Amino acid sequence: NQINKHFSFHQYEILLRRKEMERQKLNNRIIIITILVVTSLLLFLHPVNGFQNGDGRRRRRRVVVGPATASSSVVTTTCLQGSSSSSSSSSSSFLDGLFDGIKNMTQAKEEKGLDAIARATAMAQQQSIVEQQQQQQQQDSEEQDLLSMDAFQAAKNKMLVEQQQQPQQQEEEEKFDGYAFRDVILSKWGACYDVDFQRVDSFGFRDVYLNVLPYKLGKMPWRHDTELDYLCHLQAIVEILEQYNQLDYVLYQISDTNKVPRGNTSPLVAVPLRLDLTDEQKRSIMGYR
Numbered sequence: 001n002q003i004n005k006h007f008s009f010h011q012y013e014i015l016l017r018r019k020e021m022e023r024q025k026l027n028n029r030i031i032i033i034t035i036l037v038v039t040s041l042l043l044f045l046h047p048v049n050g051f052q053n054g055d056g057r058r059r060r061r062r063v064v065v066g067p068a069t070a071s072s073s074v075v076t077t078t079c080l081q082g083s084s085s086s087s088s089s090s091s092s093s094f095l096d097g098l099f100d101g102i103k104n105m106t107q108a109k110e111e112k113g114l115d116a117i118a119r120a121t122a123m124a125q126q127q128s129i130v131e132q133q134q135q136q137q138q139q140d141s142e143e144q145d146l147l148s149m150d151a152f153q154a155a156k157n158k159m160l161v162e163q164q165q166q167p168q169q170q171e172e173e174e175k176f177d178g179y180a181f182r183d184v185i186l187s188k189w190g191a192c193y194d195v196d197f198q199r200v201d202s203f204g205f206r207d208v209y210l211n212v213l214p215y216k217l218g219k220m221p222w223r224h225d226t227e228l229d230y231l232c233h234l235q236a237i238v239e240i241l242e243q244y245n246q247l248d249y250v251l252y253q254i255s256d257t258n259k260v261p262r263g264n265t266s267p268l269v270a271v272p273l274r275l276d277l278t279d280e281q282k283r284s285i286m287g288y289r
Contacts, residue, residue, distance in 0.1 A: 012124060016117050176247060178235030185212070188254055192217035192230070193261055195237055198272075199286050206282050210237070210250055212271040214263035246275045 186192055194213040200206070215222055217230060224230040241247040253273045262269040277285070 013117065013121055016120055020117065176238060176242075178231045178233075178238055181234045181238050182231060184251065184254060189260060194223065194230070195234070197237075197240075201286065206286060208275045208277055208282065208285055210241075210273040210275060212254075212261050212273065214261035214268045214270055216263070241275075244275065244277060244281060246277070249276055 182192055185195070189212075194215045194217075196211055196213060198209045198211050200209060217224075217227065224233060238247065241250055250273050257271060257273075259271045260269075261271050
């Protein structure tokens with residue numbers, strides 16, 4: 001966070017400097033244009049070193065005088081030269097004053113812009129220092145709260161409650177029921193077939209099977225009155241399989257088998273799924289001693 005604040009402050013300072021430089025460039029352009037206009041006006045109103053003709057040469061004024069007016073012509077020429085020199089000196093002094101004023105104004109604007117940048121920089125630094133102090137105080141208060149016995153006990157109780165809730169939530173999310181068993185049968189064989197347990201006792205072999213019967217939902221013969229009755233039957237099958245820890249083994253056999261229940265043949269063909277039960281479980285289920 002401190003690095004990000006430093007970069008944001010640096011970017012803000014660069015932005016202020018760019019804006020100030022653009023403003024100075026615009027002011028300098030305006031000043032240069034003003035100087036050119038004023039200089040042109042002064043040269044037009046107070047030409048230096050006399051009037052000039054089109055080819056750049058000085059136009060001389062011819063004065064024809066007689067013997068009686070020679071002194072008066074000399075006085076007139078001297079007055080004209082004095083007036084031209086005074087006008088040129090006044091124009092040069094005016095330009096010097098104008099340049100000095102422009103220079104002072106530019107320096108004042110530069111100093112004003114630098115002062116604004118310095119104030120903004122100081123404010124940003126002060127704000128960052130205040131934020132750092134607030135963060136440090138918050139961290140100190142949190143550490144003090146954690147060090148107290150009440151806070152420690154509350155955090156411990158909260159952690160225990162969360163640990164107890166997580167397995168329950170996972171069990172609820174992962175719980176397998178009759179709806180899920182119906183979806184497994186439907187995705188495997190493309191129809192909702194009926195299932196039921198069957199005990200086999202022949203030639204000394206005693207086993208229990210879960211048969212996928214060749215009877216489809218919605219087609220006769222069908223022993224369940226409604227689809228809800230069929231789902232309740234599947235739920236009971238799932239609970240029995242979970243009781244004997246056989247659900248995963250049955251689901252594995254369903255995914256692995258290539259057999260298909262057939263109801264259009266004689267005899268009918270079911271898909272047997274053998275349960276891997278112990279001898280004690282078989283005796284309790286089948287009622288043998």
